[in-house]
Amino acid sequence: MKSSKNAITPEIRAKERKSFRSRLKRYAPLYLLALPSFIYLIINNYMPMVGLTLAFKKFSFAKGIFASPWNGVENFSYLFGSKWAKIMFKNTILYNLVFLVLGTVFAVTVAILLNELVNAKLKQVYQTVILIPHLFSMVIVGYIVFAFLGGTNGFVNSHILTPLGAKAINWYTKAKYWPVILTIVHLWKGFGFQSIVYYATLVGFDQSLYEAAMVDGATKWQQIKSITIPLLKPTVIILTIMSLGRMFNSDFGLFYQVPQNNGMLYTTTTTIDTYVYRALMMDNDVGRSLAAGFLQSILGFIVVMLANFTVRKVDENSALF
Amino acid sequence: MKKRLLSVVLAGAMAVSMLGGINVMAEAGDPADWPTVSFPILPVVEVTDEEAVEQALNDYLVSIDAGVKADAVLIDFGSVSQVMTLMLSSTEEPIDVFTYNFFSNLTSVVKNEQVIPLDDMLETYPDLKDVIGEDYLPLGQLNGTQYAFPVVGSYATIWFYAMRRDVAEDIGVADRSGEKITMDELKEMLAAAKEAHPEYSYFPVGLDLVNVQDYEFLADNDWMGGIPKNATESTEIINYYETDDFENLCRQAAEFAEAGYFMNDPLNQTHDKSHYKNGVTGGTLHNAFSYESAMDDLKTTYTQDSVLFQLTDLTANCSASGSGWCVSSVSQNPDAAKKFLHLLYTDENVMRFIAQGxxxxxxxxxENGCSWYPEGKSMTDLGWSTGAAWYFPNQTLTLPFNTTNVNIYKDMIAANEEARHSQCIGFIFDSEPVYDQYVAVDSVVKEYRDALLYGQVDVDDILPMFREELVDAGIEEVIAEKQAQLDAFLGK
Structure with a gap:
């Protein structure tokens, strides 16, 4: 492979072409199987990219996508220049980092625990129970949180703080508590699904490795440390790199519905998505909303490339591409 | 002047079908070749008789030789924004005539080039000026161009405090219904009401209290700059949030919150008057162009037997009319669309088919000329969305519905004339030159205002922070730009 990169002679090229053709012939049924997905991807994910040009245009409904006039980077300026710029970028990135680290640790731990369960019935019960929050709509989650944190009748104020003699807290006006609240809500909602993904990987591991370890007298902890975790590493890395691509996006429902768009919480709950949503609620500006989406995608793309590059340097086999 | 204008309006309304016919007769050929104009209807109930009504409407259009046929597009209320945005960008299935009400505003549809100028309509159809009233035409103008025609309706409003009749009777104020009272008198009544009926809160929409202060906010929901005395005296825009009036409003809110006049957890509630209808609140602020019309609203829309206390004078300002009708830029037949739009404003039969069925x-x-549900029918099984005439171009052409007040539309037009007028009516702010500041200030307003005006935070702590952050976000630039645009609008 390396030599062909350095000096591509006509013979090698011909050989490659031939091998490509023979490969195509050999795998034709498989390519055929993949065709619908390719077509779907092209129509759904690639063709709309043309619309990204609108991020640099002043969109006119009368003129359409191609005839609308260019306006440089004007659509981007509203994202910067006020105190919100710092707040939203900081919040988006920090929440994502915390969610990524805690989410992974939590999910892997639960997956390993599930794997150690012997009783199959119980295993099914646990899997179902931890998956349920994942299926809730964020609007419902928002009201569950409100049932806990409501000022007058919320569970925390009326059943915990007041009986203990503490002063009730007006949760929806105190921004400082929300990083913790949102992290708990995110983990509670997401860990079930994530741990099942990891658990599915775990189940596929070669059992003879564990048997051999047991014969050698390894403890449960040693088995986890020396077999399970190293085997899980590639999956963790792939899932991490993939979520890094969404580093500049945020779960809109979590940051908008759960704090119920309360103004006093904006300093800790505003992410790029919620700011853009609020800004563009005032008018239907296609160019500006695309500008924000475009920026998020580009930054996400850069982070993925950097992460993959770093992984490849450290451990080539674990890299995504 | 008032009388003359009023009589012209009424005469115009009476002569409408005739005029409509004359104007278009010349060019109408074979009805089969007439272009079809589409327009939206936003039903709140299931519509089963679309075909029948369209057929009747088109038969009528043929009978007056209108030269245009119509196609109603039923749009579900919940998806109006998406559907309209798509239809306004489609040349295959375009919408020809539409209102930006419910999903956008005049500035946006003009900025997005979703509408075409309609100045020529005023020459082709001079009766439009009389029907709408020359004073109110600017409500559909931007930078001197007529892009839309405002709906004919009530532009003037009085703010009332409406209280449940049973509560008012218990505290002995029911016989004062209709009286004009001061804010202090209202506070006394509320104190008595809360004592007699602690189960109710008394302000479902706390932010409405600002209306009692008589500011012209130039239709800006964020109140970025206001003009005192509803711009009847001066047109100088000031930073409302820096005024003592705003501080007093905050302190009053703290007082009201303490007294339990707002709902529990006000920051987690939706704020609308349905809470009054549902019996959560014992009263509400309510606005209408007259005492009778307010009473009608409360009885039919909010189904509460109420007494009303007047808090402000009849005033017309920029926030009075938020809606207008336009011709879309994707329309394949703009001339036909204009023809039909004109009929919507002037032909009572066309309006009645559309708004009433x-x-x-x-x-x-x-026998009095009022209209009612047919025997045994109600809103839900009627088959047509009857009874919501107010968002159509000219509700005054319809028959008063579900009310015995046959003069309701005459009174409405008369109120428009009688009201004191803000000098800024028709001014529309274009935020584009200061967009970045505008968006930043909007976020700061959303951050603090509700918490302050529902009494959820300490005024002494939060108000100075709020004021400082508004200035940091650029409220002064926004106000300066607004003032410059307003001066240009006023011809200063």
């Missing part, structure tokens, strides 16, 4: 089938008319 077919007589006898969807409504019946009594």
């Amino acid at each position: 077919i007589e006898g089938q969807h409504y019946v008319v009594d």
Whole structure:
């Protein structure tokens, strides 16, 4: 492979072409199987990219996508220049980092625990129970949180703080508590699904490795440390790199519905998505909303490339591409 | 002047079908070749008689030789924004005539080039000026161009405090209904009401209290700059949040919150008057162009037997009319669209088919000229969305529905004339030159204002922070730009 990169002679090229053709012939049924997905991807994910040009245009409904006039980077300026710029970028990135680290640790731990369960019935019960929050709509989650944190009748104020003699807290006006609240809500909602993904990987591991370890007298902890975790590493890395691509996006429902768009919480709950949503609620500006989406995608793309590059340097086999 | 204008309006309303016919007769050929104009209807109930009403409407259009046919597009209320945005960008299935009400505003549809200028309509159809009233035409103008025509309706409003009749009776103020009272008198009543009925809160929409302070906010929901005395004296825009009036409003809110006049957890509630209808609040602020019309609203829309106390004078300002009708830029037949738009403003039969349906089938008319549900029918099984005439171009052409007040539309037009007028009516702010500041200030307003005006935070702590952050976000630039645009609008 390396030599062909350095000096591509006509013979090698011909050989490659031939091998490509023979490969195509050999795998034709498989390519055929993949065709619908390719077509779907092209129509759904690639063709709309043309619309990204609108991020640099002043969109006119009368003129359409191609005839609308260019306006440089004007659509981007509203994202910067006020105190919100710092707040939203900081919040988006920090929440994502915390969610990524805690989410992974939590999910892997639960997956390993599930794997150690012997009783199959119980295993099914646990899997179902931890998956349920994942299926809730964020609007419902928002009201569950409100049932806990409501000022007058919320569970925390009326059943915990007041009986203990503490002063009730007006949760929806105190921004400082929300990083913790949102992290708990995110983990509670997401860990079930994530741990099942990891658990599915775990189940596929070669059992003879564990048997051999047991014969050698390894403890449960040693088995986890020396077999399970190293085997899980590639999956963790792939899932991490993939979520890094969404580093500049945020779960809109979590940051908008759960704090119920309360103004006093904006300093800790505003992410790029919620700011853009609020800004563009005032008018239907296609160019500006695309500008924000475009920026998020580009930054996400850069982070993925950097992460993959770093992984490849450290451990080539674990890299995504 | 008032009388003359009023008589012209009424005469115009009476002569409408005739005029409509004359204007278009010249060019109408074979009805089969007439272009079809589409327009939206936003039903709140299931519509089963679309075909029948369209057929009746088109038969009528043929009978007056209108030269245009119509196609109603039923749009579900919940998806109006998406559907309209798509239809306004489609040349295959375009919408021809539409209102930006419910999903956008005049500035946006003009900025997005979703509408075409309609100045020529005022020359082709000079009766439009009389029907709408020359004073109110600017409500559909931007930078001197007529892009839309405002709906004919009530531009003037009085703010009332409406209290449940049973509560008012218990505290002995029911016989004062209709009286004009001061804010202090209202506070006394509320204190008595809360004592007699602690189960109720008394302000479902706390932010409405600002209306009692008589500011012209130039239709800006964020109140970025206001003009005192509803711009009847001066047109100088000041930073409302820096005024003592705003501070007093905050302190009053703290007082009201303490007294329990707002709902529990006000920051987690939706703020609308349905809480009054549902019996959560014992009263509400309410606005209408007259005492009778407010009473009608409360009885029919909010189904509460109420007494009303007047808090402000009848005033017309920029926030009075938020809606207008336009011709879309994707329309393939703009001339036909204009023709039909004109009929919507001037032909009572066209308006009645659209807003009320077919007589006898969807409504019946009594000997006084008021219309009612047909015997045994109600809103839900009627088959047509009858009774919401107010968002159509000219509700005054319809028959008063579900009310015995046959003069309701005459009174409405008269109120527009009688009201004191803000000098800024028709001014529309274009935020584009200061967009970045505008968006930043909007976020700061959303951050603090509700918490302050529902009494959820300490005024002494939060108000100075709020004021400082507004300035940091650029409220002064926004106000300066607004003032410059307003001066240009006023011809200063």
